Amino acid sequence: xxxxxxxxxxxxxxxxxxxxxxxxxxxxxxxxxxxxxxxxxxxxxxxxxxxxxxxxxxxxxxxxxxxxxxxxxxxxxxxxxxxxxxxxxxxxxxxxxxxxxxxxxxxxxxxxxxxxxxxxxxxxxxxxxxxxxxxxxxxxxxxxxxxxxxxxxxxxxxxxxxxxxxxxxxxxxxxxxxxxxxxxxxxxxxxxxxxxxxxxxxxxxxxxxxxxxxxxxxxxxxxxxxxxxxxxxxxxxxxxxxxxxxxxxxxxxxxxxxxxxxx
Amino acid sequence: xxxxxxxxxxxxxxxxxxxxxxxxxxxxxxxxxxxxxxxxxxxxxxxxxxxxxxxxxxxxxxxxxxxxxxxxxxxxxxxxxxxxxxxxxxxxxxxxxxxxxxxxxxxxxxxxxxxxxxxxxxxxxxxxxxxxxxxxxxxxxxxxxxxxxxxxxxxxxxxxxxxxxxxxxxxxxxxxxxxxxxxxxxxxxxxxxxxxxxxxxxxxxxxxxxxxxxx
Numbered sequence: 001x002x003x004x005x006x007x008x009x010x011x012x013x014x015x016x017x018x019x020x021x022x023x024x025x026x027x028x029x030x031x032x033x034x035x036x037x038x039x040x041x042x043x044x045x046x047x048x049x050x051x052x053x054x055x056x057x058x059x060x061x062x063x064x065x066x067x068x069x070x071x072x073x074x075x076x077x078x079x080x081x082x083x084x085x086x087x088x089x090x091x092x093x094x095x096x097x098x099x100x101x102x103x104x105x106x107x108x109x110x111x112x113x114x115x116x117x118x119x120x121x122x123x124x125x126x127x128x129x130x131x132x133x134x135x136x137x138x139x140x141x142x143x144x145x146x147x148x149x150x151x152x153x154x155x156x157x158x159x160x161x162x163x164x165x166x167x168x169x170x171x172x173x174x175x176x177x178x179x180x181x182x183x184x185x186x187x188x189x190x191x192x193x194x195x196x197x198x199x200x201x202x203x204x205x206x207x208x209x210x211x212x213x214x215x216x217x218x219x220x221x222x223x224x225x226x227x228x229x230x231x232x233x234x235x236x237x238x239x240x241x242x243x244x245x246x247x248x249x250x251x252x253x254x255x256x257x258x259x260x261x262x263x
Numbered sequence: 264x265x266x267x268x269x270x271x272x273x274x275x276x277x278x279x280x281x282x283x284x285x286x287x288x289x290x291x292x293x294x295x296x297x298x299x300x301x302x303x304x305x306x307x308x309x310x311x312x313x314x315x316x317x318x319x320x321x322x323x324x325x326x327x328x329x330x331x332x333x334x335x336x337x338x339x340x341x342x343x344x345x346x347x348x349x350x351x352x353x354x355x356x357x358x359x360x361x362x363x364x365x366x367x368x369x370x371x372x373x374x375x376x377x378x379x380x381x382x383x384x385x386x387x388x389x390x391x392x393x394x395x396x397x398x399x400x401x402x403x404x405x406x407x408x409x410x411x412x413x414x415x416x417x418x419x420x421x422x423x424x425x426x427x428x429x430x431x432x433x434x435x436x437x438x439x440x441x442x443x444x445x446x447x448x449x450x451x452x453x454x455x456x457x458x459x460x461x462x463x464x465x466x467x468x469x470x471x472x473x474x475x476x477x478x
Contacts, residue, residue: 160350160351160352161352161353161354163318163348164348164351164352164353164354164403165352166338166341167316167318167347167351167404167413168341168342168345168346169338169339169341169343169345170338175354253337254320254337255336255337255338256317256337257318258320
């Protein structure tokens with residue numbers, strides 16, 4: 001690979017675009033300049049920090065360090081999923097179910113890729129495991145949080161029709177079947193859109209990055225296809241696991257609707 | 264509280280029925296008997312019906328014709344004591360789709376008995392009036408042929424004629440031994456159904472002064 005190395009000056013020139021945005025905000029009274037500057041500064045600091053952290057972890061060749069980094073990222077994702085919906089579970093229920101969904105969906109897809117397609121030596125090599133986990137977690141977070149938010153909102157809104165069915169002796173599963181289906185569909189939809197748009201409407205970020213870094217476009221495309229499949233699998237798993245676990249917490253052994261477990 | 268009633272007796276029996284919000288209630292209706300509960304809004308009438316139906320977490324013993332509710336799952340119990348809320352929800356677009364295929368003929372017949380205009384049974388739910396929806400929600404429970412019915416203000420949106428038709432169907436069920444517990448603001452309804460009349464005030468249940476003869 002003959003990646004063109006970027007110098008600080010190159011980045012500084014690109015940063016003038018941020019200055020332009022800020023200037024625009026001042027001139028047009030958009031009242032956004034502070035936020036733009038702050039977000040840009042945060043982005044730079046966060047990315048430089050993760051760059052150094054990754055370099056350190058890659059150099060360590062220590063499985064424990066790799067696991068620690070992946071776990072930390074997964075925990076942030078799980079927390080985001082649990083706190084994002086407008087209606088949330090009381091206590092730790094939401095965090096427990098989102099962690100389970102994130103852990104299973106991420107581990108299953110990343111392990112599949114590492115053991116079959118990429119096969120680095122050793123298979124848990126940090127460079128591959130962390131990068132894959134990172135991109136898969138993005139998808140898991142997105143689909144899990146959409147599915148959970150959709151399910152909790154619709155179950156709350158449809159309480160009269162769910163209880164009308166329960167009151168006539170329907171099982172909780174039957175009374176909520178269409179709502180769960182909708183929630184899982186909602187979770188998977190962005191991945192489907194992403195796949196159908198890839199290459200025609202958008203050049204996926206990973207692929208573009210690799211091409212810019214000097215990789216042959218067809219090689220980059222193969223990686224992108226592999227990643228898309230991983231993301232599709234991960235988002236399906238995440239949406240389904242989280243939706244069904246949440247559904248289980250919305251009922252009890254008498255198959256009542258337990259909205260009192262939400263706040 | 265009165266003497267604990269015989270647990271093997273026919274009819275609906277509730278003892279020490281209690282939730283975080285209401286109770287304890289002790290309550291009995293014989294087979295073929297009707298109980299009408301009146302009381303101000305928010306006094307706990309709906310909560311009481313929901314506790315019998317086991318739709319809200321609650322403790323206590325509830326038996327129907329001797330069978331304890333804990334001896335079966337929640338859905339099986341509610342098939343025996345279906346509950347129709349005051350504003351029952353609908354979960355599909357068309358009215359007819361809310362009925363199991365083998366119950367549709369019976370439901371159509373009841374809709375006609377209740378004075379619904381022909382064709383409304385096959386209409387989208389959105390096109391029905393409040394009163395039509397209310398009658399059809401009662402029909403959803405009636406076609407289950409359950410040994411008990413829990414009805415929350417089943418005739419509140421109906422004119423006298425329509426309410427009379429619903430009452431006639433309920434009387435026919437009572438004669439077959441069905442237990443009916445119903446919330447109603449219509450003072451005459453308890454008398455017309457020859458029901459035991461109860462008052463719910465601040466989550467306490469008491470026999471109304473002019474209690475009917477029962478059955």
